[in-house]
Amino acid sequence: MADSTLKIGTEPPKENRLGLKATDYSGGKSTLCAGCGHDAISNQIIRAFYEMSVEPEKVAKFSGIGCSSKTPAYFLGRSHGFNAVHGRMPAIATGAMLANHALIGIGVSGDGDTASIGLGQFMHMVRRNIPMVYIIENNGVYGLTKGQFSATADEGSKLKTGVINDLPPMDLCALAVQLGCGYVARGYAGDPKQMINILKGAIAHDGLSVIDVISPCVTFNNHEGSTKGYAYSKEHDELLHQIGFVQAYEQIEIDYAPGELREVTMHDGSRILLKKLEEDYDPSDTVQALQRLHKATEAGAMLTGLVYLRPEKKSFIRLLNMSERPLHELGEAETRPPREALDKIMHDLM
Amino acid sequence: MSEALTATAVLDEEAGGGRPVVNDLTIHVATVNGSGSQSSNNVLMRSIFQMGVPVSGKNMFPSNIAGLPTWFTIRANKDGWIARKKEVDLMVCMNPQTSREDVEALPPGALCIYDAPLNCKSIRKDIEFYEVPFAKLAGELTTDSRLRKLLTNMVYVGIVAELIGIERQEIINAITKQFKGKQKAIDPNVASIDKGMEFARANLPKQNKWRIERMNKTAGKIIIDGNAAAAIGAMFGGVTVVTWYPITPSSSLCESLIDYMKQHRVGPDGKATFAIVQAEDELAAIGMVLGAGWAGARSLTSTAGPGISLMAEFAGLGYFAEIPGVIWDIQRVGPSTGLPTRTAQGDILEVFLLSHGDTQHIALIPGSVNECFEFAGEALDLAEMFQTPIFVLSDLDLGMNNWMSDPFKYPEKPYRRGKILTKKKLEELGGKWGRYLDVDNDGIGWRSIPGTDAPSFFTRGSGHDAFARYSERPEDYKATVDRLAKKFETARKFVPAPIVDRQPRAKIGFIAYGTTDFPLQESRHQLSSERDVETSYLRIRALPFTHELRAFVANHDRIYVVEQNRDGQMGDLIRLETGEDQKKIRKILHYTGLPCDARSITDAVLRMEGNRDEKVVRIGVDKRVATQMASED
Numbered sequence: 001m002a003d004s005t006l007k008i009g010t011e012p013p014k015e016n017r018l019g020l021k022a023t024d025y026s027g028g029k030s031t032l033c034a035g036c037g038h039d040a041i042s043n044q045i046i047r048a049f050y051e052m053s054v055e056p057e058k059v060a061k062f063s064g065i066g067c068s069s070k071t072p073a074y075f076l077g078r079s080h081g082f083n084a085v086h087g088r089m090p091a092i093a094t095g096a097m098l099a100n101h102a103l104i105g106i107g108v109s110g111d112g113d114t115a116s117i118g119l120g121q122f123m124h125m126v127r128r129n130i131p132m133v134y135i136i137e138n139n140g141v142y143g144l145t146k147g148q149f150s151a152t153a154d155e156g157s158k159l160k161t162g163v164i165n166d167l168p169p170m171d172l173c174a175l176a177v178q179l180g181c182g183y184v185a186r187g188y189a190g191d192p193k194q195m196i197n198i199l200k201g202a203i204a205h206d207g208l209s210v211i212d213v214i215s216p217c218v219t220f221n222n223h224e225g226s227t228k229g230y231a232y233s234k235e236h237d238e239l240l241h242q243i244g245f246v247q248a249y250e251q252i253e254i255d256y257a258p259g260e261l262r263e264v265t266m267h268d269g270s271r272i273l274l275k276k277l278e279e280d281y282d283p284s285d286t287v288q289a290l291q292r293l294h295k296a297t298e299a300g301a302m303l304t305g306l307v308y309l310r311p312e313k314k315s316f317i318r319l320l321n322m323s324e325r326p327l328h329e330l331g332e333a334e335t336r337p338p339r340e341a342l343d344k345i346m347h348d349l350m
Numbered sequence: 351m352s353e354a355l356t357a358t359a360v361l362d363e364e365a366g367g368g369r370p371v372v373n374d375l376t377i378h379v380a381t382v383n384g385s386g387s388q389s390s391n392n393v394l395m396r397s398i399f400q401m402g403v404p405v406s407g408k409n410m411f412p413s414n415i416a417g418l419p420t421w422f423t424i425r426a427n428k429d430g431w432i433a434r435k436k437e438v439d440l441m442v443c444m445n446p447q448t449s450r451e452d453v454e455a456l457p458p459g460a461l462c463i464y465d466a467p468l469n470c471k472s473i474r475k476d477i478e479f480y481e482v483p484f485a486k487l488a489g490e491l492t493t494d495s496r497l498r499k500l501l502t503n504m505v506y507v508g509i510v511a512e513l514i515g516i517e518r519q520e521i522i523n524a525i526t527k528q529f530k531g532k533q534k535a536i537d538p539n540v541a542s543i544d545k546g547m548e549f550a551r552a553n554l555p556k557q558n559k560w561r562i563e564r565m566n567k568t569a570g571k572i573i574i575d576g577n578a579a580a581a582i583g584a585m586f587g588g589v590t591v592v593t594w595y596p597i598t599p600s601s602s603l604c605e606s607l608i609d610y611m612k613q614h615r616v617g618p619d620g621k622a623t624f625a626i627v628q629a630e631d632e633l634a635a636i637g638m639v640l641g642a643g644w645a646g647a648r649s650l651t652s653t654a655g656p657g658i659s660l661m662a663e664f665a666g667l668g669y670f671a672e673i674p675g676v677i678w679d680i681q682r683v684g685p686s687t688g689l690p691t692r693t694a695q696g697d698i699l700e701v702f703l704l705s706h707g708d709t710q711h712i713a714l715i716p717g718s719v720n721e722c723f724e725f726a727g728e729a730l731d732l733a734e735m736f737q738t739p740i741f742v743l744s745d746l747d748l749g750m751n752n753w754m755s756d757p758f759k760y761p762e763k764p765y766r767r768g769k770i771l772t773k774k775k776l777e778e779l780g781g782k783w784g785r786y787l788d789v790d791n792d793g794i795g796w797r798s799i800p801g802t803d804a805p806s807f808f809t810r811g812s813g814h815d816a817f818a819r820y821s822e823r824p825e826d827y828k829a830t831v832d833r834l835a836k837k838f839e840t841a842r843k844f845v846p847a848p849i850v851d852r853q854p855r856a857k858i859g860f861i862a863y864g865t866t867d868f869p870l871q872e873s874r875h876q877l878s879s880e881r882d883v884e885t886s887y888l889r890i891r892a893l894p895f896t897h898e899l900r901a902f903v904a905n906h907d908r909i910y911v912v913e914q915n916r917d918g919q920m921g922d923l924i925r926l927e928t929g930e931d932q933k934k935i936r937k938i939l940h941y942t943g944l945p946c947d948a949r950s951i952t953d954a955v956l957r958m959e960g961n962r963d964e965k966v967v968r969i970g971v972d973k974r975v976a977t978q979m980a981s982e983d
Contacts, residue, residue: 028820060645060800073808073820080800081808082644084637085667091629091637098591098625098638099647100801121637124630323621327590328646328799332764334623335588335648337614339760345582345610346757349572 004194004304006244006275008252017053017249025050027077031070037189037215038068038137042075044192045106045135048199049076052247060096060103064089064118067144068110068137068215076106087118090125090134094316097130100326101317104203105132112142115151115170122172126179126208131315133202134210136172137189139217140228147220154300158225174293176210177286177308183209184289184308188233189216194304197272200245201306206267207315214302233302240281240292240305244273266311274306283309371439372561373403373428377510378438380445380452381503384416387444389528390503391422393539395752396524397507397516398426399573402565406432407752410944413598413691419448426562431875432754433868434747434945436970439560440514442506443470444484453477461557463509480554482509487545491538501542508546513554514562518547572757576748577652579719580678581606582758583726584650585614588765589676591642591649592626593635595657598690599746600680603652632657636664636677640739643674644809646799648730648765652678655697656686658704665739666705669834670812672786672797674733674740674768676726681745683943692943693746695864698919701741702893707812708831712841713741713893717849717867721891722748723758728846735768736841737797745914747865747945771798776805784817786830793837838894845892850902856886858955859906861899863890863920865945866912872948877955890920895927903931908962910955912938914946918966940970 015021025046030039049059056078063069065086072081084092093107114122114136125134140153149157152172153165176184183205185198195213202209214233216222222229227236241262246252248269254261262274262283274283282288289308296303323330377394381387388409395407405426412418425435437457443449443464453462453473463480464470471479488502504525511521521543522536529535580603584592592611594604608626615623629635635651642649653661658679668675681697683689701713712732714725725742733740775796776783785807786795795816798804807818812830815821862870867889877883888902903909903924911921918937925932938954940946950969958964 057806058801078806080798080806082641083808083810085663088633088637088664091634091664092641092644094627094634095591095593095638095641095643095647095649096645096800097641098627099642099645099649100799103645103801120630121634124634128627320625321620321622322625323617323619323623326801327623327625327642328801330588330590330623332588334617335590335615336586336761336765341614342582342586342758342760346572349574350570350757 004191004239004242005197006242006273008244008246008254008273016050018055020050020053020056022046022050024078025056025076027075028073030074032067033219035218036067037139037213037217038071039074040189040192041135041137041195041213041215042071044195044199046075048196048203051196052200052203054104054203058102058104060105062089062093062096062105062107064109064113065144066110066113066142067217068108069113071108071137087113087116088121089113090118090121090130093132094125094128094130097132097317099328101131101322102326105130107132107134109134109136111136111138111140111150111152115172123175123179126176126181126210128316129180129182129207129313131207131317133199134208136210136212137215138172138212138228139215139221140226141217141221143217143220154227157227158223160220160223169297171293171297172210172212173307174290177289177293180313181210181308182207182310182313185209185211185306186304187211187213188237188302188304189213190230190233191237191304194243197243197245198306200270201266201272204266204268204270205311207311207313227300236300236302238296238301238303239277240303240307241277242275243306244275246271246273264309264311272306272309283307370558370561372563373426373565375426375439375514375560375562376435376437377424377440377442378452379422379442379506380448381420381422382416382445382447383412383414383418383420385444385503386500387420387422387503390507391424392752393504393521393524393528394507394510395424396527396573397511397520398424398562399568399754400520400523401517401562402568403428403562404430404432404567404754406754408434408747408945409751411691413689419445428565428567430567431872431948433872434947436947436949440510442510443468444506461513461560463506463513478557480509480513482506482549487549488542491542491545497538501538504539504542505546508543509550509554511543512547512550513557514560516562517564518543568754570757571754573752573754574719575602575750575752576716576719576722576744577603577680577750578606579722579755579758580652580726580742580744580749581610583723584730585610586761587648587727587730589648589650589730590624591639591647592624593629593638593649593651595629595632595635595653597632597654597657599682599750600652600654600657600678602750603678603680632660633664636661636668636675639675639677640664640668640673643733645801646770648734649674650676650678650730652680654680654682654690655684655700658697658700662705665711666707666709667811668739669705669709669711670707670830671809672737672795674737676729676733676740676742678742678744680749681743689943691746693865693914693945694941694943695743695745695866695914696916696919696941697743698915698923701743702923708834710838711739711741711893712736712838712845713743714846715743715863715891715893716748717864717889717891719748719753719755720758725846727761731766732844735766735794735844736837737768737794738837743864745865769794769796771796771804773803786814786816786818786833788816788833788836792840793833793835794840842894842896845894845896847896848891848898849889850898851887852902852905853884853886856884857907858883858885858959859902859909860885860887860912861890861902861909861920861924862887862912866914869946869948869951870912873951873955876948876952881956883955883959893923895924899924900928900931903928903934907934908936909934910936910938910958912940912946912951914940916941916968936964937966939966939968941968942970944970946970
């Protein structure tokens with residue numbers, strides 16, 4: 001199998017452009033099970049924000065309820081965080097981003113939190129295109145309540161107790177594409193290099209980015225018969241392309257044969273590079289994206305990569321034509337209309 | 351004015367119709383929902399208002415877009431009593447579905463204008479009937495069948511105006527206002543008014559009992575509904591994030607807000623200083639409000655009882671995680687398939703204790719459109735000061751009906767944003783900051799806003815210590831909920847105090863809140879003027895109760911709590927509050943879906959004074975409405 005990642009540039013230095021170290025981006029000690037896929041994702045979140053030199057104080061972390069939703073306490077300890085209620089993180093995040101659109105938002109959810117109890121809020125958040133990163137740490141089970149199937153569990157997959165799942169899985173990537181999300185990716189917790197590039201592109205995206213990460217649950221869903229365990233995932237990982245990310249300030253020439261490389265410039269001037277593997281996959285093609293996802297499900301494959309990319313779609317903040325200054329900063333001068341305004345309103349009611 | 355009064359008296363004696371009743375009348379218009387009678391009814395109400403007579407207008411409408419019966423009640427009263435009155439003086443029957451019941455419910459001697467095919471005169475002999483061929487009259491105005499339907503409504507306005515003496519010019523003024531000066535709409539409506547007036551002059555017998563005559567009690571006043579008043583208050587109170595999910599009777603609050611904000615809160619660069627989001631449901635609406643409050647915006651949502659139920663989980667999170675936000679509850683009857691278009695005060699306990707665990711919420715209870723305006727700003731302040739969801743309990747009667755009011759006063763006070771941590775404050779605290787540390791001994795910590803120069807923290811429910819660190823230690827949890835209780839005690843000193851009218855002779859004390867104020871004030875007047883019974887009155891304006899409540903109960907022998915729900919929810923909260931004195935509490939309860947009226951309260955008090963063992967009296971059964979509802983099923 002090909003490497004999922006393009007080698008670009010040099011290794012990052014010991015300090016980023018803000019003079020911060022990677023440890024400035026770490027969080028509390030994880031309380032998840034040793035070997036949990038979620039911890040691997042947290043590590044890549046730390047690295048992505050560090051390497052992109054994002055000021056941690058400008059980041060707001062959001063989560064719902066479940067094992068995945070505990071993780072914001074384990075990364076970016078200098079950022080604000082909000083562990084909300086089950087399935088309702090999108091509403092909290094939407095409100096916060098409206099109050100302060102200068103925040104860089106990152107939400108972490110799970111398959112239970114997103115695909116079951118929070119499906120409605122998830123879909124409406126996608127539809128509104130709230131500018132933030134939304135990660136689903138997808139392991140096919142409810143971990144924190146000890147191993148019940150979730151709505152992303154594959155048909156025919158088996159619980160540790162022997163129970164077989166006989167309902168079809170929900171494909172959150174396909175759903176996001178269908179709802180017009182401008183950045184949809186699937187990653188695998190066991191492939192950190194691909195993950196970090198997907199994350200960087202998502203942070204650069206001015207709109208909602210949905211990242212569905214297959215993240216094995218070592219305690220409840222990593223056994224034989226599981227389709228979301230490490231062994232199964234490694235065996236069935238199918239790459240859409242090789243992915244690379246180049247920051248706006250990086251002067252890097254990329255040299256590839258014609259037709260081999262797709263280059264997409266993001267809102268902030270950064271670039272996402274996608275190198276062709278067996279097939280020529282166009283991530284801006286909605287029909288191809290849905291087709292490819294469906295084909296993978298039918299074949300029992302775990303398709304990873306940047307599934308869909310349309311960076312031009314207007315975010316909700318732009319759609320609402322909101323003031324450049326974040327709403328939370330506005331005081332009487334900006335938000336209390338003058339005395340004459342009230343006089344006029346009163347006069348019209350007389 | 352005195353000349354006019356004399357002239358009427360003379361006329362009346364000539365006609366031999368008994369004593370004239372000037373500027374004291376209730377008009378009831380029965381139409382079919384969706385027939386477009388709303389503008390006509392507004393014009394009728396406004397023209398009386400413009401003649402200087404205090405007036406109110408109430409729409410009693412079904413949960414339906416077109417086809418079901420609807421009533422509009424206008425009460426004009428020279429003394430300013432504008433609560434609903436049960437007795438109808440002048441009925442306009444336009445609806446074949448209800449005309450029989452409408453006529454049967456009239457008190458003897460009432461006037462009834464009816465559409466000719468309804469043949470109402472055959473129903474009773476003790477009513478003064480005025481038959482009008484509306485279809486014929488409207489047919490003479492236009493050939494357009496849709497327009498004809500609308501103009502028919504304006505014809506009855508002309509007829510009523512002619513019969514009771516509303517000035518033509520004031521009707522024209524009201525029409526001009528209603529149609530915002532659009533001549534194309536004004537002309538046919540004025541023609542319809544004239545058609546009605548001419549017909550009445552030529553064909554209907556003169557009546558001189560009920561008269562509207564010019565007086566000067568409305569000069570400088572406004573007419574507005576409570577939801578629009580709340581919207582204006584919120585706008586001047588600096589709201590920036592608004593979320594809502596459509597639900598009767600609250601939708602018009604946010605819809606008004608959208609209109610006002612577009613006019614007054616878009617900067618010279620065309621950029622909005624607000625965000626208004628129609629959410630996917632009430633769960634999302636309150637979630638967004640809390641997210642925005644957490645991130646430092648002044649946020650609100652508005653809903654009704656069923657929406658409040660859906661908000662329960664988030665209300666708990668907001669309480670325990672200490673996040674500001676304002677939730678308006680425009681109360682109405684029961685579940686979605688209850689009577690969603692009828693008024694009630696039935697969400698008191700639901701809101702007060704909303705959510706899981708040891709929650710108790712601060713709630714403001716406006717009793718007038720002016721208080722809707724004032725409390726809208728006040729609620730935004732209190733939410734930030736107390737770092738908690740603040741509920742505002744209005745109701746359908748206040749929110750959707752038309753009320754007269756003095757113009758609202760421009761808010762002079764700057765926003766009170768509460769304890770927001772800044773770098774400077776952090777230095778004052780010696781660098782030692784804990785999000786939930788009670789440094790001021792009032793139960794309220796200093797909060798830091800994301801994206802500012804203040805330090806960050808991790809927000810979660812109640813599983814934390816004073817420094818917002820994860821904790822499940824028993825002492826940390828207990829300290830958290832005990833501090834929340836302390837914060838609630840602090841709130842008693844900051845919420846709007848009750849309005850107390852203490853009469854030194856009074857043995858009886860009334861307690862009420864919200865729209866019950868209007869009939870209750872009138873009932874007190876009836877008790878004192880008709881029976882020489884003096885009463886004191888305390889109008890609650892917020893939860894938690896302030897110290898005035900206990901003193902008021904202690905100072906009276908008997909306390910009548912009057913409210914519009916079945917079980918006397920506020921009465922129960924007062925009982926909890928008043929210890930030994932709780933035995934003084936009696937309940938008068940009105941819960942028919944229609945607004946409470948004064949006479950029913952007066953009758954109940956007199957009955958309960960006569961029989962001191964009677965502790966609860968349920969009032970206001972309206973036979974006609976009961977029958978109508980049954981027939982819909």
